[in-house]
Amino acid sequence: MIQVTKSPSAPAPLLTRGAKHRQQLETLHERDPDACEKSENTILHSRDGIYNSTSVKDRLRADQHDKCCYCESLFIATSYGDVEHFRPKAGYQQLWEGPLHKPGYYWLAYEWSNLLFSCQRCNQEFKGNYFPLANDAARAKTHHDDIAWEQPLLLHPVFDNPEQHLNFVQDAIGQLDDRGQASIRGYGLDRPELLKSRADHLKGLFYARLVGAFKFDSPLEPREQEFLAELNITIAQGKAIAEDAKQKWRQAAFDNAEYAGMVRANFPHLLHH
Ligand SMILES: [Zn+2]
Known part of the structure; x- marks a missing residue:
């Protein structure tokens, strides 16, 4: 992992259709917050046609130099990437293989700063909904809460400098601290x-x-x-x-x-x- 510089302005679909649907999601949540916390509910379902649109994908791929934001493997013609939500949109796990808590960060589904492009292995086989915090009690659970109080354990490729938390001796990866350790596990960097x-x-x-x-x-x-x-x-x-x-x-x-x-x-x- 290295630090990535993303384009400052969000692609248009996030600002138009994304902003509109975010309001709808927030209204749905206001209507029945308790129902949104039930384990099987899909009330706050986000639309992949918006965050996964070509302009979002292309911008992320270009910003990340055609590499996965986590494992740094180059995307080749035969590998598809995923638009990935750093803060998971539909539910989260504080513990690796722990229970899935709903509703997740639904209000960030179309938030440019929350989107990255990753390979399917890092995203689907590893990170998924794993999003541990050093301070789980401070977790933002609705759009009224502020994510600024959170201390994520996973490294963010834009806001953190992963080189300060991860180390390599030749090709062997190791951690320099807890955040490096959580990221190796959460992104499968030692698979x-x-x-x-x-x-x-x-x-x-x-x-x-x-x-x-x-x-x-x-x-x-x-x-x-x-x-x-x-x-x-x-x-x-x-x-x-x-x-x-x-x-x-x-x-x-x-x-x-x-x-x-x-x-x-x-x-x-x-x-x-
Ligand atoms: Zn990857």
């Missing part, structure tokens, strides 16, 4: 296939750093001559490969680079942009 992806990525960077050290300048070193002969490539091709590798290494900690949080923790001297 096996993610560990493998990060390990492969790190290995690729090691290769890039090594290959990028070759220059293929005249006169060629004996080992450079040997590589060119073995690969059956020209000096120009050798130079292009080495330059490519050098760039890959130089840009590995950029905001748009996959797993930049891991890279930054391991190689603090690399530039961030």
